[in-house]
Amino acid sequence: MKIFATLKVAARALKRNKMRTILTMLGMIIGVGAVIAMVSIGNGAKSQVEAQIASLGQNVILIFSGSFTRGGVHSGWGGAGTLSVEDALAIEREVPGVTLISPELRSGSQVASGNQNWSTTILGEGQDYLDIRQWPLVQGSMFGEQDVRGANKVAIIGKTISKQLFPDGNVLGQILRIKNVPFVIVGELVPKGLSLQGVDQDDIVLVPYTSAMKRLFGATMLRGITVQAKSASALDDVQNEIIDLLRQRHRIQPKREDDFTVKTQQEIAEAATATSKVMTALLAAIASVSLLVGGIGIMNIMLVSVTERTREIGIRMAVGAHGRDIRLQFLIEAITMSVIGGVIGIVLGVLISKFLAMHNNWPTLTSPLSILVAFLFSAAVGIVFGFYPAHKASQLDPIDALRYE
Amino acid sequence: MNSIIQLEHIDKIYHTGEVDVHAVRDVSMQIGKGEFVAIMGASGSGKSTMMNILGCLDRPTRGKYLLDGVDVSQLDRDELASIRNQKIGFVFQGFNLLSRTSALENVELPMMYTRTNMRSHEQRERAVKALEIVGLVERAGHHPNQLSGGQQQRVAIARALVNQPAMLLADEPTGNLDTQTSIEIMGVFQKLNDEGITIIMVTHELDIASYTKRNIIMRDGRIVSDTAVANRLSAVEELRKLREAQQAVQLAS
Ligand SMILES: Nc1ncnc2c1ncn2[C@@H]1O[C@H](COP(=O)(O)OP(=O)(O)OP(=O)(O)O)[C@@H](O)[C@H]1O
Numbered sequence: 329m330k331i332f333a334t335l336k337v338a339a340r341a342l343k344r345n346k347m348r349t350i351l352t353m354l355g356m357i358i359g360v361g362a363v364i365a366m367v368s369i370g371n372g373a374k375s376q377v378e379a380q381i382a383s384l385g386q387n388v389i390l391i392f393s394g395s396f397t398r399g400g401v402h403s404g405w406g407g408a409g410t411l412s413v414e415d416a417l418a419i420e421r422e423v424p425g426v427t428l429i430s431p432e433l434r435s436g437s438q439v440a441s442g443n444q445n446w447s448t449t450i451l452g453e454g455q456d457y458l459d460i461r462q463w464p465l466v467q468g469s470m471f472g473e474q475d476v477r478g479a480n481k482v483a484i485i486g487k488t489i490s491k492q493l494f495p496d497g498n499v500l501g502q503i504l505r506i507k508n509v510p511f512v513i514v515g516e517l518v519p520k521g522l523s524l525q526g527v528d529q530d531d532i533v534l535v536p537y538t539s540a541m542k543r544l545f546g547a548t549m550l551r552g553i554t555v556q557a558k559s560a561s562a563l564d565d566v567q568n569e570i571i572d573l574l575r576q577r578h579r580i581q582p583k584r585e586d587d588f589t590v591k592t593q594q595e596i597a598e599a600a601t602a603t604s605k606v607m608t609a610l611l612a613a614i615a616s617v618s619l620l621v622g623g624i625g626i627m628n629i630m631l632v633s634v635t636e637r638t639r640e641i642g643i644r645m646a647v648g649a650h651g652r653d654i655r656l657q658f659l660i661e662a663i664t665m666s667v668i669g670g671v672i673g674i675v676l677g678v679l680i681s682k683f684l685a686m687h688n689n690w691p692t693l694t695s696p697l698s699i700l701v702a703f704l705f706s707a708a709v710g711i712v713f714g715f716y717p718a719h720k721a722s723q724l725d726p727i728d729a730l731r732y733e
Numbered sequence: 734m735n736s737i738i739q740l741e742h743i744d745k746i747y748h749t750g751e752v753d754v755h756a757v758r759d760v761s762m763q764i765g766k767g768e769f770v771a772i773m774g775a776s777g778s779g780k781s782t783m784m785n786i787l788g789c790l791d792r793p794t795r796g797k798y799l800l801d802g803v804d805v806s807q808l809d810r811d812e813l814a815s816i817r818n819q820k821i822g823f824v825f826q827g828f829n830l831l832s833r834t835s836a837l838e839n840v841e842l843p844m845m846y847t848r849t850n851m852r853s854h855e856q857r858e859r860a861v862k863a864l865e866i867v868g869l870v871e872r873a874g875h876h877p878n879q880l881s882g883g884q885q886q887r888v889a890i891a892r893a894l895v896n897q898p899a900m901l902l903a904d905e906p907t908g909n910l911d912t913q914t915s916i917e918i919m920g921v922f923q924k925l926n927d928e929g930i931t932i933i934m935v936t937h938e939l940d941i942a943s944y945t946k947r948n949i950i951m952r953d954g955r956i957v958s959d960t961a962v963a964n965r966l967s968a969v970e971e972l973r974k975l976r977e978a979q980q981a982v983q984l985a986s
């Protein structure tokens with residue numbers, strides 16, 4: 329049988345019941361559109377997370393005060409802390425493979441310049457922090473070892489601070505009062521924008537950790553330590569050695585739990601992307617249900633169509649159509665509906681995700697692969713759900729079909 | 734004579750609910766190539782049932798049907814479909830045209846299921862030629878609901894002829910037609926028959942039957958009479974006479 333002629337017959341049959349065809353396709357349009365939009369949202373979130381993890385730097389190991397391996401946050405988290413400056417110095421001294429290290433404190437605080445106030449996050453870090461994070465400056469330069477040793481009152485500010493307190497853009501050499509302690513601004517960070525959680529990463533003031541401890545918070549313990557290993561292959565060894573060293577220094581008995589947490593960048597990335605992968609899968613699964621409903625809609629309409637056109641089937645068989653010709657004809661009709669619906673759905677899904685990305689600041693990412701999969705899937709829906717009605721049509725007896733009223 | 738149809742003890746029984754309808758009973762007969770047969774009989778005597786069996790649309794309950802020497806009862810659905818497509822042209826009692834489809838496309842329909850490669854313009858030419866034979870080319874674009882009963886009948890005949898079958902089966906091809914159109918159709922049939930096509934048709938009208946070469950009469954599913962036509966009419970002759978008569982009427986008035 330001629331495929332082109334069959335396509336023509338299918339197109340005509342579908343045009344004959346325009347409204348019905350459109351409604352049936354609507355099921356596919358919504359299903360495919362939902363899948364594309366959901367997967368785009370999920371993928372967007374995943375790539376955001378990945379970008380965020382990558383922005384930690386390269387071959388980075390994070391050490392946190394406290395343990396959150398067992399049922400959430402354990403001792404010390406956010407409180408006094410269990411890591412000391414000496415721990416950090418010991419790591420730097422005794423663990424081979426550590427290239428850079430930065431002790432860290434973090435606290436919210438009020439900052440002011442002139443009569444302007446702003447509430448922000450103060451980050452106490454070592455002089456290598458920005459090198460580890462691979463975070464460049466727009467202007468000025470990072471404070472040095474001297475400043476750290478002397479607990480000097482110098483600060484690096486993020487874009488948000490400069491925008492709020494120094495609208496004229498002139499920041500270098502200006503005085504920033506943190507908790508009423510005057511700090512000299514020596515640099516401004518390159519803006520990073522919002523994090524996935526919606527946190528403004530530029531709303532930040534960077535000071536030497538020693539200054540933060542002595543001059544601002546009167547703290548004696550660290551919140552964490554950021555370490556850079558010399559290579560990706562050294563990560564695991566460095567991690568283990570840090571754990572051994574800290575256990576020894578903290579005098580933790582064997583079988584007792586760590587009072588700190590050491591995570592490599594990879595582990596953090598895996599944990600974070602695992603969550604977003606689950607989210608993507610969940611969204612896609614929910615959307616697939618509507619695709620399934622779309623498929624059932626096609627099956628339903630095709631069954632109606634076969635019944636309505638029993639006489640036509642009889643006539644075609646009487647003049648020589650084989651069962652498979654009839655089957656092909658109805659299959660093509662089903663596939664035509666599902667594929668056209670699918671293509672419109674893809675366009676709709678892409679538009680929806682673009683719209684979300686633009687107006688709601690939701691990151692979305694539509695991959696060509698997901699479009700291809702959606703296309704093939706909609707064709708498959710046509711075949712799967714069109715097959716039964718088409719098969720039923722092909723099994724009709726010509727003489728019975730001709731007599732059908 | 735070389736027989737195209739050979740029936741041996743054919744029975745057709747319809748099982749409907751409680752009663753079995755014995756529509757064809759123990760029919761045996763032969764029809765040779767190039768014959769022109771009329772089957773007659775009262776309504777319900779089994780003519781259409783016979784035609785359906787002869788046209789490979791339906792299978793007999795019992796008996797053997799050899800078509801061109803092939804035992805049809807041994808063939809499967811698809812093989813029967815191919816035979817209907819290639820060897821048999823069938824004109825149904827109720828036309829059975831595809832609605833909302835032009836006359837031309839209706840005529841092209843059998844070629845859609847012909848398994849030889851045919852270009853679409855070639856198909857179109859053949860369909861137009863078939864419509865020419867039945868004198869309906871100027872209505873090629875009309876849909877069946879825009880055609881009179883007689884015109885629909887002729888589209889059905891054109892469709893039956895389009896694949897140049899060896900055998901034409903027509904169930905009451907003149908059932909809804911006036912005398913002149915009926916004779917015109919008979920003219921088409923006689924011409925086709927002269928070209929070698931075997932024709933079997935069902936009719937109620939004796940005068941129509943006398944355009945054929947052989948008359949079979951059925952009653953209650955049996956063949957009760959099978960005779961050669963003695964004084965065969967010629968459609969060309971009859972049409973000429975008809976026209977002269979009409980002219981005479983016009984002159985007289
Ligand atoms: N599908 C069917 N189921 C049951 N009985 C049937 C069926 N088709 C035909 N019959 C019966 O078989 C008998 C023969 O029917 P058939 O249609 O062959 O008659 P016919 O000679 O063609 O009549 P007509 O001249 O009115 O067309 C009738 O009694 C009819 O009721």
Ligand SMILES: [Mg+2]
Pocket residue numbers: 780781782826904
């Ligand atoms: Mg009949």
